[in-house]
Amino acid sequence: MTLSLPRSALSIAELDDLDHEGAVRFLRALEEGGHRMVWIPEVAGREAFTTAALALGSTHRMIVGNGVARALERVPKSAASAARDLAAGYPGRYVLGLGVSGAVRERGVGPLPFLRDYLDEVDATIARRGGSRAAVPRVLGAYSAGITRLAAERADGLITFLVTPEHTRWARETIGDDLFLSVVQWAVVGRDRAAARDVARERLAYYLTLPHQIAKLTRLGFTEADLAPPGSDRLVDALVACGTPDQVRQAVRRQYDAGATQVAISLVGRLDDAKLDAYRALAPPHTTRTTGDDDT
Template sequence: MSSAATPVPLGTVGVWAGTWALTADRAAEIERLGYGAIWVGGSPEAGLELVETLLAATSTISVATGIVNIWSSDARVVADSYHRLEAAYPGRFLLGVGAGHREATSEYVKPYQALVDYLDVLDEHKVPSDRRVLAALGPRVLRLAADRAAGAHPYLVTPEYTRSARETVGAAPLLATEHKATLGTDPEQTRAAARPAVRNPYLSLSNYLANLRRIGFSDADLSDGGSDALIDALVAQGSAEQVAARLTEHLTEGADHVAVHVVPSADDPLPQLTELAPALGLTARG
């Protein structure tokens, strides 16, 4: 599956990693393994210097932000950064923006209107709508993503959510979901590795809790670090083949692209990404 919503080529499978886990050398290896895009998480700064580093270290892979926080990154600075990157690396950068979390900033007032205002500034500074995506979970922001951007980049979701989100945004917009993964043969060990990546901070953030309830999880699932059922739903676990099968469920349910987020996030993601790539049908270069 592919999307014509944006001219930035993402492929069907990419990699999501925090700013702390991404280096020039790791980006080059992710590209060599055959992944189609790198999503830079952890609220990269408005100057997008890390994005520039990753683009400079690679030749064809696309780089997206997942996401630039509208409260901490001035839209005019972000627009200037977009144009700088587009001039140097045409067609390879996709700008992801979002309102972040109520608990993370004292300025979190009327986030929907703030997001609309931010998009207005990007429009004024000639950032094309098909070169940006919105962090979106609930139906209102999903519809905004369909109307004012190439589409949506939902985080911490399940394939069942993806099916519902596709119904909300319609057939044309980009739907690029994140999904966590950890390889291992012992379910107890993989859950132990996966649970902190869900619990901290997401089970204390109101927007994620609300969305997980919309998906169908109960308060019991969301308490005490998350039930086994919650962890298993949000973090693909098992062999490379089992993890790949879970990730590709997003594509079956309507996503154009799924971004693999290897956990624990503090670890080097390359060993697991290397093992996963053939199971995901990716072809390594060289």
């Protein structure tokens, strides 16, 4: 199936640091500010599917995607059942995102065969519950050639993050012209380049400890010196847009030009009034648009 999703979205890591009431207020503020879709990463604490349910229940029209749920965190039956119920309960508003890291090798299997088998079991579970493959739209988080091709074969799209436009161009060439491709673009609004680097490095520190992220960034041409914590200026500048909302939009445009169907902005830094103002400034126009329209 071809995913028809908003051309612009957000990837919101802030939920990990908010309690229930704070998360509800934040989600509602984003929707009221004009944002139409959020991806929820599973990183530091919140469980993927209960958090997606919270986001769907807290908003009226917002589309919510797991971006991405960690396959290693739960058996396929659990992921499939949760995703099917969310898709059925909120028609047209939920997208399942799945990903797996190289940590799966500790189980004696590589990421590609693991995820292929995982998808087999997801499909089987949905079928047993009377659903069809098309009932639960899904994307894969991928950087390697194998899983990127698997997304073209077994999913409705691909989601990537912490990548340059060069990677986006490669991904588009790998999956073909028609498959949905969402790219998460980190950004810092309202600060000069030096201050933005400091903010970005606080969040980047975790990812510079992950072997699969290091491998991805090495393939993109970054050196050992670039990737040594806290990350070189060259690395941070390539991965994080900064400046005014218009300057952030210029970086987003480069991802579109490289082949992204959708760009999901992820604002880096602590949540405060200035950050909420930045979210409002980056909201798309309040018009009805199709996937191919430019609403950044």
